Amino acid sequence: MSYVFHRMPNRPLPIAVAGDGIEVIDSTGKRYIDASGGAAVSCLGHSHRRVIDAIEKQARQLAYAHTSFFTTEAAEALAERLIKAAPAGLGHAYFVSGGSEAMEAALKLARQYFVEIGEPQRKHFIARRQSYHGNTLGALAIGGNAWRREPFLPLLIDAHHVSPCYAYRGRLAGESDEAYAQRLADELERKILELGADTVAAFVAETVVGATAGAVPPVAGYFRKIRAVCEKHGVLLILDEVMCGMGRTGYLYACEEEGVAPDLLTIAKGLGAGYQPIGATLVSDRIYDAIVSGSGFFQHGHTYMGHATACAAALEVQRVIEKENLLANVAARGEQLRAALRERLGEDPHVGDIRGRGLFVGVELVRERAGKTPFEPHRKLHAAIKREAMARGLMVYPMGGTIDGQHGDHILLAPPFICTPDDIDRIVARLGDAVEAALAAAGQSTAT
Numbered sequence: 001m002s003y004v005f006h007r008m009p010n011r012p013l014p015i016a017v018a019g020d021g022i023e024v025i026d027s028t029g030k031r032y033i034d035a036s037g038g039a040a041v042s043c044l045g046h047s048h049r050r051v052i053d054a055i056e057k058q059a060r061q062l063a064y065a066h067t068s069f070f071t072t073e074a075a076e077a078l079a080e081r082l083i084k085a086a087p088a089g090l091g092h093a094y095f096v097s098g099g100s101e102a103m104e105a106a107l108k109l110a111r112q113y114f115v116e117i118g119e120p121q122r123k124h125f126i127a128r129r130q131s132y133h134g135n136t137l138g139a140l141a142i143g144g145n146a147w148r149r150e151p152f153l154p155l156l157i158d159a160h161h162v163s164p165c166y167a168y169r170g171r172l173a174g175e176s177d178e179a180y181a182q183r184l185a186d187e188l189e190r191k192i193l194e195l196g197a198d199t200v201a202a203f204v205a206e207t208v209v210g211a212t213a214g215a216v217p218p219v220a221g222y223f224r225k226i227r228a229v230c231e232k233h234g235v236l237l238i239l240d241e242v243m244c245g246m247g248r249t250g251y252l253y254a255c256e257e258e259g260v261a262p263d264l265l266t267i268a269k270g271l272g273a274g275y276q277p278i279g280a281t282l283v284s285d286r287i288y289d290a291i292v293s294g295s296g297f298f299q300h301g302h303t304y305m306g307h308a309t310a311c312a313a314a315l316e317v318q319r320v321i322e323k324e325n326l327l328a329n330v331a332a333r334g335e336q337l338r339a340a341l342r343e344r345l346g347e348d349p350h351v352g353d354i355r356g357r358g359l360f361v362g363v364e365l366v367r368e369r370a371g372k373t374p375f376e377p378h379r380k381l382h383a384a385i386k387r388e389a390m391a392r393g394l395m396v397y398p399m400g401g402t403i404d405g406q407h408g409d410h411i412l413l414a415p416p417f418i419c420t421p422d423d424i425d426r427i428v429a430r431l432g433d434a435v436e437a438a439l440a441a442a443g444q445s446t447a448t
């Protein structure tokens, strides 16, 4: 019996007592390699001395000051660092405590922007069916995960969904990247026109899809075409980089690789690396200026926004990433990880796709490879893989989900940026064993 809500009877969680580099240690002394960074959070691993010192220094000096009275040096320095590195046009950082809060702020900023500039009829949000944007009501409404939304449907704002960019299942045989991207951009444009072009506020997408489908990158050129459609119809582009941003793909902002700058960009997870809860919405000058010269105030706010200790932690995380040149390590270790996964699992008839960018890697499992037929949901293969991995001292982030009526089991890997080549080999060895054991238990021998 536990008084902690998230330790329910059907989830007998071990008790984590310590962290050491890329490992978490439980109360029995067992070590787990954190190959998912929790949920793509712990990008510097655990117990990082420099980040802990920065937190202690800030907490001793001033832990918290409410944003209606003060700004702080930590918030100012963090915003400057993030904005100087951000895609063109993003000029201001709005600090909150996590990913869902960052998404709520983005949605409300988009809405208030249109009210300020005299287009209050713009109220529709369009997102993609394969997406997760958070669990608060606004973020949940735009998310595309039917299972998560279902019980709360009567409470959700009206959001509209189009097809994801999901090359593994969505691209037609023989279709080029260019043609596939164009087909998806055309679908978005049709949806905008169907709703009435002057009634749509924003299109929302994860630059690289995370929790719903396991590190699905867009095809080349997709976001440039999407951006063009949005601009043509005066629709804002909101990119959700809560999971894929802050260096996870080998770029500080994943959209750098797409050559696209959004109007609003959300980040969280890796921003504070788990040392403090923090997220941010980066806001374009255009939106910021409209609010400043309009009502002069963003009608929103949270008690802990711009939290001094959280900002100090995030600032140190970002300094460490730069000083230790960790983005280069993310790119190199990511290549190594995908290559090692292909070597170990690539020939397995139940491994449909190995994909991702940087240290943001997904493995999609199928019952039958040629037809990409998913496993039956009742097998809960993803849950079995998690169990087998934990038994072997490995944390991975497996998911099962329904996208366009297809049930898919995926494993998401998001190891810390500090991983060594040897760490990657250990992760792949343990994961390979866990996947094989779970498939065997599901009555699906990996032998053909």
Ligand code: PMP
Binding pocket: 039, 098, 099, 100, 101, 103, 132, 133, 134, 135, 206, 210, 211, 240, 241, 242, 243, 244, 268, 269
């Ligand atoms: N957006 C994305 C892309 C996410 O992956 C998540 C969290 N998994 C969120 C938003 C919500 O973030 P949080 O859980 O910090 O509220």
